[in-house]
Amino acid sequence: MKIILNNTETELNYSQITVKELLVIKKFTFKMLVIKINDKLVKNEEYANALIHNGDKVDVIHLISGG
Amino acid sequence: MIDFKTILSAKCVGIAGCGGLGSNCAVALARVGIGKLIIADFDEVTESNLNRQYFFLHQIGQKKVDALKENIRLINPIVTIEVHPIKLIPENIITLFKTCDVIVEAFDFADQKQMLIETVLSDMTGKPLVSGVGLAGWGDSNAIKVKRINNLYICGDATKEVSEEMPPLAPRVGIVANMQANVVLEILLK
Numbered sequence: 001m002k003i004i005l006n007n008t009e010t011e012l013n014y015s016q017i018t019v020k021e022l023l024v025i026k027k028f029t030f031k032m033l034v035i036k037i038n039d040k041l042v043k044n045e046e047y048a049n050a051l052i053h054n055g056d057k058v059d060v061i062h063l064i065s066g067g
Numbered sequence: 068m069i070d071f072k073t074i075l076s077a078k079c080v081g082i083a084g085c086g087g088l089g090s091n092c093a094v095a096l097a098r099v100g101i102g103k104l105i106i107a108d109f110d111e112v113t114e115s116n117l118n119r120q121y122f123f124l125h126q127i128g129q130k131k132v133d134a135l136k137e138n139i140r141l142i143n144p145i146v147t148i149e150v151h152p153i154k155l156i157p158e159n160i161i162t163l164f165k166t167c168d169v170i171v172e173a174f175d176f177a178d179q180k181q182m183l184i185e186t187v188l189s190d191m192t193g194k195p196l197v198s199g200v201g202l203a204g205w206g207d208s209n210a211i212k213v214k215r216i217n218n219l220y221i222c223g224d225a226t227k228e229v230s231e232e233m234p235p236l237a238p239r240v241g242i243v244a245n246m247q248a249n250v251v252l253e254i255l256l257k
Contacts, residue, residue: 031177031178032177032178032180032181033181034181034184034185034188034216034219039217041185041188041189043185043189044181044182044185059216061216061219061221062225063177063180063181063184063198063200063201063221063225
């Protein structure tokens with residue numbers, strides 16, 4: 001399937017995947033992430049269940065700690 | 068010439084976390100005459116805080132929110148300050164900051180920052196949120212920027228994680244904290 005990941009067209013060899021699986025595939029390892037699918041926020045506790053489908057716009061914003 | 072003083076005196080800003088980022092940001096906003104600050108932090112002032120946080124030697128042991136309120140009172144007594152010496156969780160974030168025009172996210176730990184950002188983005192839609200990140204070490208001033216995604220503004224250096232070799236220090240922390248205050252003004256004076 002094709003998705004738009006952080007404004008870039010990205011090809012994935014799956015018909016659908018969860019957010020958690022996407023993070024593993026794309027090696028997004030930062031501790032703090034803000035994730036949106038089609039501009040709707042996906043919370044941390046939903047990562048294992050939230051599904052990404054063909055044509056979805058996915059934003060993964062990684063942030064690091066502050067003070 | 069925009070009458071920014073009158074506009075700001077009618078605005079309210081929430082400050083989540085009164086450490087290096089929060090205390091410096093709050094002071095900057097107080098200096099320019101923000102009407103009200105709602106400040107929250109469960110912590111107390113310790114000696115190790117003084118290398119970057121807006122507190123003084125005689126305040127060690129005091130609740131940060133109380134010490135910060137006192138410091139602001141000595142700078143600009145007209146600012147209304149509401150203090151909350153509590154740990155923030157999703158439920159109280161929404162209640163406490165409901166009346167704020169902008170929220171400043173100034174926590175240190177990543178999981179706390181994520182919790183607040185997610186709460187505001189999903190349960191307080193439309194509320195501008197200014198987050199401060201990656202302020203460790205010294206030098207590399209040009210790496211400190213503002214990144215905007217709709218109502219979320221991220222100030223800081225996206226690469227410098229805090230560690231023992233790279234602790235947060237006054238200069239760089241101050242840049243990010245004041246950048247946050249500057250972004251707050253930009254939002255309020257639009």
